[in-house]
Amino acid sequence: MLHRSGSGIVHELGCDKHGILKTLAYFDIFHYPLTAAEIMQFMDRTVDQEALLQRLSQLRVEKKIFQYHGFYSLQNNPLLAHRRRQGNQTAEKLLVKALKIGRFLYQFPFVRAIGVSGSLSKNYADEKADIDFFIITKANRVWIARTLMHLYKKFTFLTGKQHFHCMNYYIDEKAFLLEEQTIFTAIELKTLLPVSGQQTMELFFETNKWANAWLPSCPYRRQERKDPGSSWLKKIGEWLLNGRPGNYAENYLLGLTQQRWKRKEEKGKRNKKGQPMGLITGKHFARSNPGAFREKVLALYEQKLEGLTNPQ
Template sequence: MRTSLLNKANGLLTPAFEDHTARKESIFRALAYFDIFRYPLSKEEIVEFMNQPADNRSIEQCLSELLNEGAVFSHQGFYCLQDNPLIMHRRNEGQQRAEKLLKKAGKIGRFLYQFPFVSGVAVSGSLSKNFAEENADIDFFIITKTNRLWLARTFMHLFKKLTFLTGRQHYYCMNYYIDEEALLLEEKNIFSAIELKTVLPVSGEKIMQHFFTVNQWANEWLPNCTYKKQLQKDPRRTVLKKIIEWLLDNKAGNALDKFLFRIISRRWKNKTEKQKTNYKGVMMGMITGRHFAKSNPGNFQAKVLQQYEEKIVKISGISYPPLTVSSVK
């Protein structure tokens, strides 16, 4: 793996051989990305996160060759770039914790759906990939009605302040908001594609399916990975939700949402400039716009993309094209 798997040997390779080497390269890229998180993959997961069309059968020979070359290691049915059985043990433990936590996440997600102007809720982060550390957070992706994101977020975060009193704040991490005006994600890269393809819809089935349809660009990055389906029917809207939405469905609601956007954006800019940290000691950050708000602790996405590129270059000895088709903020 010290030289590129895609070296075409002066253009003399047959198409079949080129397909085979491209498939090996794609397997390696998938493993390299999740190696950043010390997260081994099953054969089925490798196929899901490859950037080449493939299935379980078509990658068996490739995996066998990579194992024989010492480029990939396998333990307990999982594959990774490190010959470390402890990583596999960590994966198994994390998966067991996730199975329990996902049940709680479903209940919380359906509860969050009842907040005013919330039209879609999905589980995101590591839990959506069926993994949870000890004392793991439950991360949520939220879609709101157009021009009501900041009202919805304010209602939800006022409630979250109460959860600190009971020590349950880590169950209510609403990290990424968009409204129905901004369903198409601006950042189109491997990080965004994986997050998009792995979110688990909890409520708001119609808008979540529309969100997936709008973001078909992710299929170019992950052609074998299908969007996840919502497992339960949407709960009925509560009377309180209907009343608040009716009361603020006017010019006053528009003005209040704009006001909250300005105030909260200014406050988060101040937090970022002062390098304030959260209750876990992680530097806080949030990227905001009129129609979106997303947590960005320590410029996390950009760091992951940089580590991914460095890992590919270091191990395969070749620099690849840019990892994103739009700038990483």
């Protein structure tokens, strides 16, 4: 039985097996099994819990999915559950550090919001995990903010802490609406963990309500701690780089960064993980895309969906 809300989202009181398999297929790309509650959360429709549990049981009997220690997967591999539990424990410890670093980064000039992204925002980390950050800046100041923050990051290489400061995605207040509206982006949005800049982050989430059509049962996360006051560094930096001087610096730094990254890509430079380096840039955003990661994930997902539809 289908129900359609005023937002256009389809709500299904039952639960189809294919929807479960699709959800597990996406996370199978990352070898990450899910609990029943997580399957419900990441499905593309609202489902009844009792119906979901019945379908999960049927799929297990049919050997289309497997369950170990409360985690469901397309793979008959108990080690995945063990890997996940270890990763969750590591993430719990690393998140404490991530929140502390995020609150510090929030004090840089023109930064309006900070969130933890990547695998850590999904409560997973291994021994080589990075801490990824999503940053929102004041309108027309994304390149000044990014440059100042990356100058600071250079000092973290001296202490070997650079992997705790992966500032991968910047947007400014004019680029709230994300153009790439895919399952990948929807999951990244819904799992983004706000650190500081509550009002700005909530406006960002409100602007990207399109993700509710992909994940109607997955709420946006909310900031837990009150925002700190602005530091003297933030206040002085914004005062000095306001108006025409800031406008000139912003345009100059955009052009300079684009030239530098073009040379890196032409030389085939790779990051510490061996992936080709890539940065997608625009007037109001900067997004790291090593080895065309997003495109590869979406391509793998399409392959898995094809496998579900036409099994060998």
